[in-house]
Amino acid sequence: MDIDLIKVRLKEIISEERFVHSVNVSRVARELALRYDYNADNAEIAGLLHDCAKDLNYKTLEKMILEYNIQTDEIIQKIPKLLHPLVGAAIAEKEFNIQDPAILKAIKAHSAGAAQMSLLDKIIYLSDKIEPFEE
Ligand SMILES: [Fe+2]
Numbered sequence: 001m002d003i004d005l006i007k008v009r010l011k012e013i014i015s016e017e018r019f020v021h022s023v024n025v026s027r028v029a030r031e032l033a034l035r036y037d038y039n040a041d042n043a044e045i046a047g048l049l050h051d052c053a054k055d056l057n058y059k060t061l062e063k064m065i066l067e068y069n070i071q072t073d074e075i076i077q078k079i080p081k082l083l084h085p086l087v088g089a090a091i092a093e094k095e096f097n098i099q100d101p102a103i104l105k106a107i108k109a110h111s112a113g114a115a116q117m118s119l120l121d122k123i124i125y126l127s128d129k130i131e132p133f134e135e
């Protein structure tokens with residue numbers, strides 16, 4: 001799916017404020033990717049989609065865990081802050097047709113981090129913290 005179409009569809013499922021945040025994260029991610037020699041389009045896509053499940057209510061998150069067969073545990077299951085990265089990765093895959101496992105993993109790792117973080121994981125984790133983008 002191309003980046004403009006991702007933006008159109010993303011706008012339909014998150015709040016205006018979250019959309020602005022996501023675009024800002026995607027711009028910072030693109031800049032960092034260029035600086036650290038990572039695929040800039042993939043970094044931008046991961047940044048755009050990292051919070052795609054953040055505005056879903058708890059009931060919907062729970063429903064999607066079942067629907068998409070998302071692996072969680074008892075602790076994660078009760079904490080929406082930990083759930084939205086996992087559900088977000090599933091939405092990115094199933095509804096935005098993102099196939100690159102590196103992008104999906106960066107979405108999963110964006111909130112709590114991960115034991116083994118790839119360059120893209122780090123780019124998205126950091127971009128999420130340091131936006132808004134300054135020209
Ligand atoms: Fe998030």
Ligand SMILES: [Fe+2]
Nearest residue numbers: 021050051128
């Ligand atoms: Fe975020």
